Amino acid sequence: MVTSPTLAEIEAAKERLAPHLPVTPVSHAVSISEALGKHITIKWDSKLRTGSFKERGALNFLLSLEPAVRERGVCTASAGNHALGVSYHSQRLGIPCEIVVPNNAPLVKIERCKKFGAKISYQNSLSEAMVYAQNLARESSITYVPPFDHERIVQGHGVAALEVLQQVSDFDSIVIPIGGGGYAAGVAATLKQKRPDIFVLGVISEWAQRIRQNPDIYKPGFVPMTIADGIAVKQIGSVTGPILDRYVDKIVAAPETSIAHAIIMLLEHERAVVEGAGAAGLAAVIDGHLPDRCKRPVVFVCGSNIDMNLLSRLIEQDMGERGRLLRVNISLPDRPGMLHQITGIIAEQGANVLQVAHDRFYARLPGYVDITVVMEVRDRSHGNQVIKHLNEAGLPTQAI
Numbered sequence: 196m197v198t199s200p201t202l203a204e205i206e207a208a209k210e211r212l213a214p215h216l217p218v219t220p221v222s223h224a225v226s227i228s229e230a231l232g233k234h235i236t237i238k239w240d241s242k243l244r245t246g247s248f249k250e251r252g253a254l255n256f257l258l259s260l261e262p263a264v265r266e267r268g269v270c271t272a273s274a275g276n277h278a279l280g281v282s283y284h285s286q287r288l289g290i291p292c293e294i295v296v297p298n299n300a301p302l303v304k305i306e307r308c309k310k311f312g313a314k315i316s317y318q319n320s321l322s323e324a325m326v327y328a329q330n331l332a333r334e335s336s337i338t339y340v341p342p343f344d345h346e347r348i349v350q351g352h353g354v355a356a357l358e359v360l361q362q363v364s365d366f367d368s369i370v371i372p373i374g375g376g377g378y379a380a381g382v383a384a385t386l387k388q389k390r391p392d393i394f395v396l397g398v399i400s401e402w403a404q405r406i407r408q409n410p411d412i413y414k415p416g417f418v419p420m421t422i423a424d425g426i427a428v429k430q431i432g433s434v435t436g437p438i439l440d441r442y443v444d445k446i447v448a449a450p451e452t453s454i455a456h457a458i459i460m461l462l463e464h465e466r467a468v469v470e471g472a473g474a475a476g477l478a479a480v481i482d483g484h485l486p487d488r489c490k491r492p493v494v495f496v497c498g499s500n501i502d503m504n505l506l507s508r509l510i511e512q513d514m515g516e517r518g519r520l521l522r523v524n525i526s527l528p529d530r531p532g533m534l535h536q537i538t539g540i541i542a543e544q545g546a547n548v549l550q551v552a553h554d555r556f557y558a559r560l561p562g563y564v565d566i567t568v569v570m571e572v573r574d575r576s577h578g579n580q581v582i583k584h585l586n587e588a589g590l591p592t593q594a595i
Contacts, residue, residue, distance in 0.1 A: 199384045199437075199438050199441060199442070200346065200349050200350045200353055200380075200381060200384050200385070200438075201388075202385070202388050202389070204346075204350045204353075205350055205353035205354060205356070205357060205381070205384075205385050206357070207350075208251075208255050208347075208350040208351050208353065208354050209354045209357055211255060211258050211259075212251060212254055212255060212258075212351065212354055215254055215258075215284070215287075216243065216250060216251065216254065217242075217243070218358050218362075219238065219239050219240050219241075219242045219243060219355070219358065220239050220242060220362075221236055221237065221238050221239065221359065221362045221363055221493070222236070222237055222239070222465075223235070223236055223237075224236070224237050224464065224465060224494075226464045227460060227461075227464050227465070227477070230460075230464075231480055231481065233480065233485070233489070233490055233491070233492060234490060234491045234492075235480065235492055235494055236363055236366060236491070236492070236493045236494070237465070237493075237494050237496050238355065238358075238359055238362075238493055238494070238495045238496065239467075239496055240355055240473075240495055240496060240497045240498075241467070241469060241470075241473050241496050241497060241498050241499035242499075244283060245276070245279035245280055245283050245307070245500075246276075246279070246498060246499040246500045247276035247279060247280065247425075247473075247497065247498040247499070247500060248276075248352065248355065248378055248495075248497040248498065249276040249277045249279065249280035249342075249378075249498075250279075250280040250283070250284065251351040251352050251354050251355065252277075252280070252343070252347070252348035252349070252350075252351035252352045252377055252378070252381070253271075253277060253280035253281045253284055253340060253348070253351070254280065254284045254351065255347050255348065255350055255351025255354075256340055256341075256345065256347040256348055256351065257269070257281070257284055257285065257288060257290065257340070258288075259347050260290075260338060264338055265288065265289070265290045266290075267291075267336055267337050267338070268290060268291030268292065268293070268335075268337040268338070269281065269285060269290055269291070269292055269293075269337055269338045269339070269340050270292070270293040270294070270295065270328050270331050270332055270335075270337055270338075270339055270340070271294060271295070271328055271339065271340040271341070271342065272294075272295040272296070272318075272321065272324035272325040272327065272328035272329075272342065273294065273295075273296060273300075273321075273324075273342050274296065274297060274300050274301070274304075274321055274424050274425065274427065275296070275300050275301050275304030275305070275424065275425065275500060276304065276425050276472075276498055276500060277340075277342040277343075278294040278296060278300075278304065278305075278308050278313070279304055279307055279308055279311070279500070281294065281313075281340050282294055282307075282308040282311035282312065282313035283311045285311075285312075285313070286311045286312045286313075291337075292311075292312065292313045292314070293313065293314040293315075293316060293328075293331065293337075294308050294313045294314070294315050294316070295315075295316045295317070295318055295324040295325075295327050295328040295331070296308075296315060296316070296317060296318075296324060297317070297318060297319065297320050297321045297323070297324050298317055298318070298319055298320075299420070299424075300424075301424060301500065301501075301502045302502065303500055303501075303502050303503070304500050307500075316331075321427075321428070321429075322429060325342075341432075342375055342377070343374065343375030343376055343377030343378070343428075343432050343435055344375060344376075344377065344432030344433060344434045344435055345377075345434060346434060348377045348381075349377050349380045349381040349384070349434065349435060349438065350381060351381065352377055352378045352380070352381030352382060353381035353382060353384060353385040354381075354385075355378075355381070355382050355495070356381070356382040356383075356385035356386045356389070357385060359386075359493055360386070360389055360390070363493055365491060366393070366491045366492065366493045367392070367393065367394065367488070367489050367490060367491050367492070368393060368394035368395070368396065368485060368486075368489035368491070368492040368493070369382065369383075369386060369393060369394075369395055369396070369492060369493045369494075369495065370396045370398060370476040370477075370479055370480055370485065370492055370493070370494045370495065371383070371395070371396070371397060371398065371476055371495040371497075372397075372398050372399075372423075372425075372426050372472055372473070372475040372476050372495065372497055373397040373398060373399050373426060373431070373439070373443075373446065374399075374403075374425060374426035374427070374428040374472065375428045375430075375431060375432050375435060376431045376432050376435030376436060376438070376439050377432065377435055378495075378497065379395075379397050379435075379439060379443060380434075380435040380438035380439050380442070382395075382495070383395045383397070383438070383439065383442035383443050384438050384441075384442050386442075387441075387442040394444050394445075394485075394486065394488075394489050395442060395443045395444050395445075396443075396444065396445050396446075396447065396476075396479060396484060396485060396489075396492075397439065397443045397445070397446040397447070398426075398446070398447055398448075398449050398475045398476050398478065398479040398484075399426060399446060399447075399448050399449070399475075400421055400423040400426050400427060400448065400449055400451075400454065400471075400472075400475060401448045401449065401450045401451065402419065402421040402423065402427050402451070403426060403427055403428060403429070403448075404448040406429050407429065407430060410429070421451065421471065422451055422454055422455060422458075422471035422505060422509070423449070423451070423454050423470075423471035423472045423474075423475055424470075424471065424472065425470060425471065425472025425473070425497075425498050425500075426471075426472040426475060427472075445484070447479050447482075447484045449475045449478040449479050449482065450478075450482075453478035453479075453481055453482050454471050454474055454475055454478045455471075455509050455512070455513070456478065456481055456513075457469075457474035457475070457476075457477040457478040457481055458470075458471060458474045458501070458506070458509055459509060459510065459513045460477065460481070461474055461477065461496065462506075462510075467496070467499070468499050468501060468506065469496055469498065469499055469501065470498045470499060470500050470501035471501065472497065472498050473496050473497045473498035473499060474496065476494045476495050476496065476497075477494050477496070480492065480494060514571075517574070517575075518572070518574050518575030518578055519571065519572060519573070519574065520549075520569060520570070520571060520572070521546070521569070521570050521571075521572045521578040521581065521582075521594065522567065522568070522569045522570075522594065522595050523567070523568050523570075523581075523582060523585070523592050523593060523594050523595065524565055524566070524567050524592070524593050524595050525537060525565070525566045525567075525568060525585060525590050525591065525592045526558065526559050526560060526563050526564075526565050526566075526590075526591045527563060527564060527566065527590055527591075528562065528563055528564075529555060529558075529562060529563055529564040533564075534551070534566065536588070536590070537566065537568070537585070537590060540581075540584055540585055540588055540590070541568070541570060541581060541585075543584070544577075544580060544581045544584055545573075545577070546570045546571065546572045546577070546578075546581050547570055547571040547572075548568060548569075548570050549569045549570055549571055550567075550568070550569040551566060551567070551568050551569075552566070552567045553565075553566055554566070554567070567595070578594070582594060
């Protein structure tokens with residue numbers, strides 16, 4: 196029978212972890228609060244050594260192992276953050292460690308696991324990786340460290356709630372991401388036992404919601420990517436599920452677009468690099484999922500291990516959506532000096548050319564060339580002014 200973690204167990208986990216882990220900070224997100232109309236406090240669980248909340252659960256599990264068990268070694272399966280927590284603390288504690296990852300796991304996380312001394316194996320998907328790791332543990336007499344579905348993992352994560360209770364004197368709700376549920380289960384169970392009045396909002400990704408509703412929706416080879424890979428878990432755990440049912444007041448799904456918006460908002464307003472799963476809580480606040488009565492939420496930001504290529508694309512996409520990137524198509528006679536004329540007008544208007552592409556083969560008019568120009572502008576009004584001047588110069592220009 197699965198039971199909820201007791202306050203005594205969470206307090207014991209806190210004492211166990213205290214010599215090894217710092218207390219992660221909280222801060223009032225002033226400009227985000229102004230933008231969203233709530234007094235938002237952020238719990239920066241992205242500030243642990245490996246950039247993720249996962250360390251608490253993994254370390255609590257590892258510290259519970261007998262010396263002889265540690266000596267034989269451990270293994271786990273993870274898309275990244277749990278792997279980082281297990282590999283880092285296994286290295287610290289002198290425990291041999293093997294990590295099984297899906298082929299699409301973020302490279303930044305895999306490389307860091309290698310630096311922490313872990314042996315890496317690959318499988319096609321996270322579910323296959325978990326099966327492989329569990330079989331490896333049985334065959335090799337080593338210990339499998341569950342990513343989320345274990346009492347010790349849940350107890351370790353509950354320590355974050357004890358920290359918040361000491362750090363924040365006045366809050367009425369929390370918003371926390373949910374993957375397999377270990378983090379949210381530990382935090383929610385601890386808070387509700389201390390403060391039953393607190394509203395707990397859990398956030399999954401739409402990717403996870405779709406696959407849980409229809410396990411066959413994503414065929415092999417055609418699985419859409421998600422920018423919230425850390426919570427892209429196909430099912431809630433058997434240990435964590437009942438705890439979430441008991442202590443989480445509401446669970447909502449955050450779309451990819453909202454998560455991307457939250458990543459950029461945290462970068463712009465808090466100067467913080469946050470991964471998709473880590474920003475999912477703020478995405479739910481942006482989308483208005485908190486009840487009106489919840490004026491002072493604590494939003495758990497739980498991971499910072501985002502791929503830099505992805506972050507770059509999200510920044511560029513955001514600039515385009517805000518009108519700070521302008522892409523235009525210009526049709527002009529294919530003769531010398533025309534490109535110079537275009538760039539001169541753009542420069543006079545204070546815009547910055549980023550990319551230029553010529554298309555002679557599919558030009559709209561014979562003898563003409565279509566040129567696509569991507570430029571940086573101040574805002575939409577500035578972009579419209581650039582287009583106006585190009586057209587007035589006899590250069591047919593359309594935004595695309």
